[in-house]
Amino acid sequence: MKKAIFYTIISFFFLLLFTQQGFTQYKVKGHVYDSSRTYPIELVTVQSTGGRVSVTDTAGYYMIDVAEKDSIWFSFLGKPTPKYPVLKIADVMQFDIALRLKSDVMKEVRIKTRNYKEDSVQNRKDYAKAFNFRRPSLETMTSVTSSGVGFDVQEIIRLFQFRKNRSMERFRERLEQEEIDKAIDRRFNKGLVKKLTGITKEEELADFMKRYRPTLEFTTGTSDYDFQFFIKIAYEEYKKTKAI
Numbered sequence: 001m002k003k004a005i006f007y008t009i010i011s012f013f014f015l016l017l018f019t020q021q022g023f024t025q026y027k028v029k030g031h032v033y034d035s036s037r038t039y040p041i042e043l044v045t046v047q048s049t050g051g052r053v054s055v056t057d058t059a060g061y062y063m064i065d066v067a068e069k070d071s072i073w074f075s076f077l078g079k080p081t082p083k084y085p086v087l088k089i090a091d092v093m094q095f096d097i098a099l100r101l102k103s104d105v106m107k108e109v110r111i112k113t114r115n116y117k118e119d120s121v122q123n124r125k126d127y128a129k130a131f132n133f134r135r136p137s138l139e140t141m142t143s144v145t146s147s148g149v150g151f152d153v154q155e156i157i158r159l160f161q162f163r164k165n166r167s168m169e170r171f172r173e174r175l176e177q178e179e180i181d182k183a184i185d186r187r188f189n190k191g192l193v194k195k196l197t198g199i200t201k202e203e204e205l206a207d208f209m210k211r212y213r214p215t216l217e218f219t220t221g222t223s224d225y226d227f228q229f230f231i232k233i234a235y236e237e238y239k240k241t242k243a244i
Contacts, residue, residue, distance in 0.1 A: 026086060026171070028072060029063035030095035032056050037098050044099070045075040049083070068167065074099070091178055184219045187227065196228055197235040208238050 032044045040060025047053050047064075049071045054064040066072060071083040076099055089095050190205060199205045212234040214227075222230070 026066050026068065026092055027063055028066055028086060028089060028092045028095050029061070030093075030097070031060040032062065032074060032076075033060060033096065033098045035098050035100045037096075041076065041099060041101070043076070046072060047075065048072045076101075093175065093178055094182075180216045183216055184214065187219050188214055188231075192228075193231060196231045199235075208235065211238065 032041045033039060034041060040056070040058075042056055042058050042060065044056040044060070044062070045053065046055065046062045048066045050067050052065050052070075054062045056062045064072060066086050068086060071085045073083045074081045074097060081097065081099070084095075086092070188209065190209070193199065193205065193209060197208070199208060212231075214230065218230075219227070
């Protein structure tokens with residue numbers, strides 16, 4: 001009986017699917033720097049093809065709401081950059097760009113100090129819709145009370161939004177992977193590796209860090225002493241492989 005009612009409701013609301021404006025919303029955020037990527041630039045206008053506008057703050061930081069098919073561009077002192085399609089941005093949580101400025105327009109600026117723990121918490125808030133996304137199921141679409149069986153109209157409509165559901169799942173997976181990468185990069189960084197290994201060549205440094213990149217569990221679960229000891233031991237092993 002329950003299944004019969006369920007399929008009747010499904011058929012009834014199937015037509016409503018085509019009247020829904022299912023635009024997946026994202027947030028793109030990052031910083032705008034000068035060409036040396038040292039100094040953040042304030043008051044840079046950030047615009048989307050969907051009509052949204054944002055402006056960088058004193059730390060060069062911006063955040064703008066966009067739709068999946070939007071592109072964004074930056075403008076400073078009347079000079080716009082090329083447009084960047086949202087779907088082609090590798091990391092929407094940290095889309096930093098550099099602008100080439102004349103020396104006479106450079107101002108006194110403050111260098112931003114990043115707090116990765118705070119950034120992660122903020123990411124979960126900014127992208128809560130994506131992080132909390134789950135495909136609709138029979139349990140989420142129906143509820144049984146003393147007065148009978150109830151149906152969630154929005155959940156039923158969402159069931160048939162196949163493309164949007166796949167897009168949201170991919171976006172959530174992408175955000176989760178970016179969080180993992182940032183957590184590892186924060187600790188397994190070039191400065192520390194250079195200091196412990198003495199590597200000076202960028203090509204060799206990149207090769208070593210790629211080969212011996214630790215897992216998230218190891219990165220977050222070891223003490224500073226053990227983590228640094230791992231880097232030193234890994235470098236000794238690396239030198240042996242290079243000598244063969």
